Amino acid sequence: MYSLSVRDHFMIAHSFRGELFGPAQKLHGATYVVDVTFSRPELDDDGVVVDIGQASDQVTSVLASLRYRNLDEEPAFVGKNTTTEFLAREIFDRLARAIHDGELGEGARGIASLRVTLKESPVAWGSYEGQL
Amino acid sequence: MYSLSVRDHFMIAHSFRGELFGPAQKLHGATYVVDVTFSRPELDDDGVVVDIGQASDQVTSVLASLRYRNLDEEPAFVGKNTTTEFLAREIFDRLARAIHDGELGEGARGIASLRVTLKESPVAWGSYEGQL
Amino acid sequence: MYSLSVRDHFMIAHSFRGELFGPAQKLHGATYVVDVTFSRPELDDDGVVVDIGQASDQVTSVLASLRYRNLDEEPAFVGKNTTTEFLAREIFDRLARAIHDGELGEGARGIASLRVTLKESPVAWGSYEGQL
Amino acid sequence: MYSLSVRDHFMIAHSFRGELFGPAQKLHGATYVVDVTFSRPELDDDGVVVDIGQASDQVTSVLASLRYRNLDEEPAFVGKNTTTEFLAREIFDRLARAIHDGELGEGARGIASLRVTLKESPVAWGSYEGQL
Amino acid sequence: MYSLSVRDHFMIAHSFRGELFGPAQKLHGATYVVDVTFSRPELDDDGVVVDIGQASDQVTSVLASLRYRNLDEEPAFVGKNTTTEFLAREIFDRLARAIHDGELGEGARGIASLRVTLKESPVAWGSYEGQL
Amino acid sequence: MYSLSVRDHFMIAHSFRGELFGPAQKLHGATYVVDVTFSRPELDDDGVVVDIGQASDQVTSVLASLRYRNLDEEPAFVGKNTTTEFLAREIFDRLARAIHDGELGEGARGIASLRVTLKESPVAWGSYEGQL
Numbered sequence: 001m002y003s004l005s006v007r008d009h010f011m012i013a014h015s016f017r018g019e020l021f022g023p024a025q026k027l028h029g030a031t032y033v034v035d036v037t038f039s040r041p042e043l044d045d046d047g048v049v050v051d052i053g054q055a056s057d058q059v060t061s062v063l064a065s066l067r068y069r070n071l072d073e074e075p076a077f078v079g080k081n082t083t084t085e086f087l088a089r090e091i092f093d094r095l096a097r098a099i100h101d102g103e104l105g106e107g108a109r110g111i112a113s114l115r116v117t118l119k120e121s122p123v124a125w126g127s128y129e130g131q132l
Numbered sequence: 133m134y135s136l137s138v139r140d141h142f143m144i145a146h147s148f149r150g151e152l153f154g155p156a157q158k159l160h161g162a163t164y165v166v167d168v169t170f171s172r173p174e175l176d177d178d179g180v181v182v183d184i185g186q187a188s189d190q191v192t193s194v195l196a197s198l199r200y201r202n203l204d205e206e207p208a209f210v211g212k213n214t215t216t217e218f219l220a221r222e223i224f225d226r227l228a229r230a231i232h233d234g235e236l237g238e239g240a241r242g243i244a245s246l247r248v249t250l251k252e253s254p255v256a257w258g259s260y261e262g263q264l
Numbered sequence: 265m266y267s268l269s270v271r272d273h274f275m276i277a278h279s280f281r282g283e284l285f286g287p288a289q290k291l292h293g294a295t296y297v298v299d300v301t302f303s304r305p306e307l308d309d310d311g312v313v314v315d316i317g318q319a320s321d322q323v324t325s326v327l328a329s330l331r332y333r334n335l336d337e338e339p340a341f342v343g344k345n346t347t348t349e350f351l352a353r354e355i356f357d358r359l360a361r362a363i364h365d366g367e368l369g370e371g372a373r374g375i376a377s378l379r380v381t382l383k384e385s386p387v388a389w390g391s392y393e394g395q396l
Numbered sequence: 397m398y399s400l401s402v403r404d405h406f407m408i409a410h411s412f413r414g415e416l417f418g419p420a421q422k423l424h425g426a427t428y429v430v431d432v433t434f435s436r437p438e439l440d441d442d443g444v445v446v447d448i449g450q451a452s453d454q455v456t457s458v459l460a461s462l463r464y465r466n467l468d469e470e471p472a473f474v475g476k477n478t479t480t481e482f483l484a485r486e487i488f489d490r491l492a493r494a495i496h497d498g499e500l501g502e503g504a505r506g507i508a509s510l511r512v513t514l515k516e517s518p519v520a521w522g523s524y525e526g527q528l
Numbered sequence: 529m530y531s532l533s534v535r536d537h538f539m540i541a542h543s544f545r546g547e548l549f550g551p552a553q554k555l556h557g558a559t560y561v562v563d564v565t566f567s568r569p570e571l572d573d574d575g576v577v578v579d580i581g582q583a584s585d586q587v588t589s590v591l592a593s594l595r596y597r598n599l600d601e602e603p604a605f606v607g608k609n610t611t612t613e614f615l616a617r618e619i620f621d622r623l624a625r626a627i628h629d630g631e632l633g634e635g636a637r638g639i640a641s642l643r644v645t646l647k648e649s650p651v652a653w654g655s656y657e658g659q660l
Numbered sequence: 661m662y663s664l665s666v667r668d669h670f671m672i673a674h675s676f677r678g679e680l681f682g683p684a685q686k687l688h689g690a691t692y693v694v695d696v697t698f699s700r701p702e703l704d705d706d707g708v709v710v711d712i713g714q715a716s717d718q719v720t721s722v723l724a725s726l727r728y729r730n731l732d733e734e735p736a737f738v739g740k741n742t743t744t745e746f747l748a749r750e751i752f753d754r755l756a757r758a759i760h761d762g763e764l765g766e767g768a769r770g771i772a773s774l775r776v777t778l779k780e781s782p783v784a785w786g787s788y789e790g791q792l
Contacts, residue, residue, distance in 0.1 A: 001524070001525050001526070002481045002484070002485065002522070002523070002524050003481070003522060003523045003524075003525070004480070004481055004520075004521075004522045005520065005521045005522070005523075006519060006520050007386070007518065007519040007520070008519070009385050009386060009387075011288075011292045011293055011294050011384075011385070012292055012293055013277035013291050013292050013293040013334075014293070018178045020178050020180070020183050020185075021178075022185060023331070023332040024275075024332055026332050026333070026334070027277050027334045028275045028276055028277050028293060028331075028332040028333065028334070029275055029276055029277040029278070029292060029293005029294055029295075030275050030293055030294070030295045031293075031294045031295040031296075031384060031385050032295075033385070033386055043479075043481055043482065046414045046416050046417075046477060046479075047476065047477035047479045047481070047482050048416070048477075048479050048481060049481050049522065051416050052520060053416075053418060056519075056520075067287065067292075068287040068288055068290050068292040069290070069292065070277075070290070070291045070292070080179065081178060081179035081180075083175075083178075083179045083180050084136070085134045085135075085136055085175055085179070085180060085181050086175065086179050088134070089134065120275075120295060121273050121275070121295050121297070122139065122271070122273060122297055122782065123138060123139040123140070123188075123273075124136075124137065124138055124139070124184060124188075125136075125137045126134070126135060126136045126137070126181065127134070127135045127137075128133070128134050128135075129133050129135070130133070139782070141781050141782060141783075143684075143688050143689055143690050143780075143781070144688055144689055145673035145687050145688050145689040145730075146689070150442045152442050152444070152447050152449075153442075154449060155727070155728040156671075156728055158728050158729070158730070159673050159730045160671045160672055160673050160689060160727075160728040160729065160730070161671055161672055161673040161674070161688060161689005161690055161691075162671050162689055162690070162691045163689075163690045163691040163692075163780060163781050164691075165781070165782055199683070199688075200683040200684055200686050200688040201686070201688065202673075202686070202687045202688070212443065213442060213443035213444075215439075215442075215443045215444050216400070217398045217399070217400055217439055217443070217444060217445050218439065218443050220398070221398065252671075252691060253669050253671070253691050253693070254403065254650065254667070254669060254693055255402060255403040255404070255452075255669075256400075256401065256402055256403070256448060256452075257400075257401045258398070258399060258400045258401070258445065259398070259399045259401075260397070260398050260399075261397050261399070262397070265788070265789050265790070266745045266748070266749065266786070266787070266788050267745075267786060267787045267788075267789070268744070268745055268784075268785075268786045269784065269785045269786070269787075270783060270784055271782065271783040271784070272783070282574045284574050284576070284579050284581075285574075286581060307743075307745055307746065310678045310680050310681075310741060310743075311740065311741035311743045311745070311746050312680070312741075312743050312745060313745050313786065315680050316784060317680075317682060320783075320784075344575065345574060345575035345576075347571075347574075347575045347576050348532070349530045349531070349532055349571055349575070349576060349577050350571065350575050352530070353530065386518065386535065387534060387535040387536070387584075388532075388533065388534050388535070388580060388584075389532075389533045390530070390531060390532045390533070390577065391530070391531045391533075392529070392530050392531075393529050393531070394529070403650070405649050405650060405651075407552075407556045407557055407558050407648075407649070408556055408557055409541035409555050409556050409557040409598075410557070419595070419596040420539075420596055422596050422597070422598070423541050423598045424539045424540055424541050424557060424595075424596040424597065424598070425539060425540055425541040425542070425556060425557005425558055425559075426539050426557055426558070426559045427557075427558045427559040427560075427648060427649050428559075429649070429650055463551065463556075464551040464552055464554050464556040465554070465556065466541075466554070466555045466556070516539075516559060517537050517539070517559050517561070518535070518537060518561055519537075546706045548706050548708070548711050548713075549706075550713060608707065609706060609707035609708075611703075611706075611707045611708050612664070613662045613663070613664055613703055613707070613708060613709050614703065614707050616662070617662065650667065651666060651667040651668070651716075652664075652665065652666050652667070652712060652716075653664075653665045654662070654663060654664045654665070654709065655662070655663045655665075656661070656662050656663075657661050657663070658661070
């Protein structure tokens with residue numbers, strides 16, 4: 001299995017609901033470092049998993065819809081705890097849709113699976129991985 | 133598949149038996165950076181893989197039983213080479229038992245698998261991964 | 265010159281005022297990775313720059329007054345842009361005061377200078393450095 | 397599953413063919429940081445996945461055949477785009493052959509799979525993973 | 529003293545002349561991770577060392593003149609060994625000129641010194657630091 | 661001022677004397693990641709701070725005298741706490757002597773200062789810096 005990964009980051013504010021979260025129930029924020037891994041069994045005709053330029057641009061584009069936001073006020077997240085794991089899945093879904101819609105080019109239709117990892121601090125990170 | 137990872141570290145002394153190990157047959161030591169990844173197919177009701185506070189505390193608690201020790205003198209390791217791979221498995225087993233015993237809470241029973249990685253230097257690391 | 269450095273981190277929400285800041289004028293947040301370096305010309309009688317346990321505890325204590333806060337609502341920061349550089353200086357001042365007040369022990373009075381670096385993302389960080 | 401990983405790096409010049417690659421069609425170069433992960437279900441009699449010394453030496457030996465080269469002039473790569481993903485596979489194949497030929501020792505025949513990751517920059521990396 | 533640092537990277541091909549350089553006398557290449565640190569004794573009216581957006585753009589602009597090049601063919605470097613230290617100085621000079629020419633804004637004229645660090649591999653880096 | 665830095669690492673066992681050190685009074689160990697920075701105002705005739713090959717070899721040679729040792733049994737350290745800061749100074753002194761003795765070549769006599777940093781964990785490091 002071949003993989004290609006790209007890294008980007010974004011900064012947001014949010015708060016969590018539930019005693020479990022302790023002081024993180026207060027409005028705070030995070031810098032999320034985002035690693036996206038695209039995997040497929042064979043390379044395309046150019047010898048790549050995906051056009052790294054298009055892949056990076058698409059990741060940047062998805063993150064632009066979250067960057068510098070207070071996630072507590074985003075309609076898409078009403079009633080949700082925007083935990084690291086939850087956000088990884090959200091970004092996974094948006095990228096999967098973009099691939100399906102052909103936004104990473106025809107060649108990208110050969111991508112078999114995707115993993116999205118969000119690092120919230122030097123000691124904690126979450127991810128979501130799935131088939132396309 | 134969702135994952136949550138936490139990082140901690142510990143420092144120990146030990147030596148290895150077997151010509152294979154060359155100069156590492158002498159008493160020396162290591163700083164091990166430990167990454168533990170908890171995975172499960174669905175998030176719990178709070179939107180998390182596991183309570184990150186409880187997870188971190190449990191990892192710290194398991195590492196406390198190794199930290200600042202000379203592993204050559206630990207009864208649990210008599211006759212064993214405490215290699216990086218071996219220690220990854222040992223920590224995996226202790227964490228798996230803690231999850232099974234409910235020490236990470238009822239929600240943690242949904243955890244499907246665990247991976248423990250020990251980084252011994254910038255150029256070498258070992259891990260153990262298994263189902264729960 | 266000898267130095268000892270310790271690392272910790274904290275997460276906050278804030279916003280900036282001024283066109284310069286573009287989209288960062290909106291409420292967002294950050295994970296700040298904090299490196300504090302204590303320097304002095306000679307080691308103390310124990311052979312250290314400062315007791316690393318006390319140093320780490322003091323850094324953690326200073327960061328506790330910022331952690332999980334919305335800095336826009338902190339009385340100490342009214343009318344201020346809590347930029348990375350500004351926060352580095354703020355933490356410097358609080359640590360300098362703690363050293364002066366003897367909270368890191370008598371030996372710590374030999375510390376000659378302090379540097380505080382805050383990493384806000386993989387591609388940007390700020391610091392403040394000064395004599396004590 | 398147990399794993400052991402070692403890291404090395406090498407520097408090369410090359411260029412790519414295809415509009416997809418934009419300015420990277422010109423002769424340029426890269427530092428590749430190479431992580432090789434050896435995996436197997438059980439440890440050998442010494443308590444290791446593979447002799448880390450032999451593993452490191454073998455990786456160094458494989459990279460020596462690429463290091464400080466202009467890959468555009470390597471007979472092995474005529475008509476190929478030496479992308480990060482492609483090179484990961486190439487190194488995988490050479491290591492798999494070495495293991496098969498017994499160059500990592502008899503114990504290494506228990507290795508079940510191999511993953512080779514090449515980091516080309518702080519924001520992009522590629523890998524190839526397969527069974528032996 | 530306050531500092532602000534930004535990171536970027538670029539990839540080039542080059543070769544060195546002189547027996548000292550051993551195999552690096554052949555055409556090869558490198559990924560350089562570039563850290564630029566701007567320092568000044570006081571923050572400007574916005575509470576920053578320099579507008580981080582303008583600083584990042586200027587660094588990117590300077591690196592654009594080197595990126596994806598074969599440095600052996602650059603007129604500016606004829607008869608020079610484009611070592612890591614040499615390139616750090618070159619980038620320093622180009623940024624110093626841009627600051628002097630007002631390309632980072634009027635506020636940037638308060639910048640007192642600059643440090644440019646180029647990381648060529650996980651085990652080697654070079655830098656140049658000077659007053660403005 | 662120009663600088664060149666190289667990185668290596670070594671693993672040792674040791675213990676500390678003094679209540680200050682708490683559980684670290686027991687025999688334990690560490691992996692030390694060592695960064696050595698050589699600085700000088702002008703480059704030599706080859707366009708370098710120091711021959712990176714000779715510099716790396718000399719650092720490796722100095723570390724070889726410590727690697728895989730129990731520092732409590734080293735005659736050179738009798739009655740000393742081999743703290744991170746102390747070891748940084750020790751390595752500084754050994755490298756300074758090697759430069760003075762011409763072991764890094766005649767060109768290396770232009771080196772003006774040296775900094776040695778030892779990272780003992782992801783959250784703690786010490787260093788010693790001085791003129792030559």
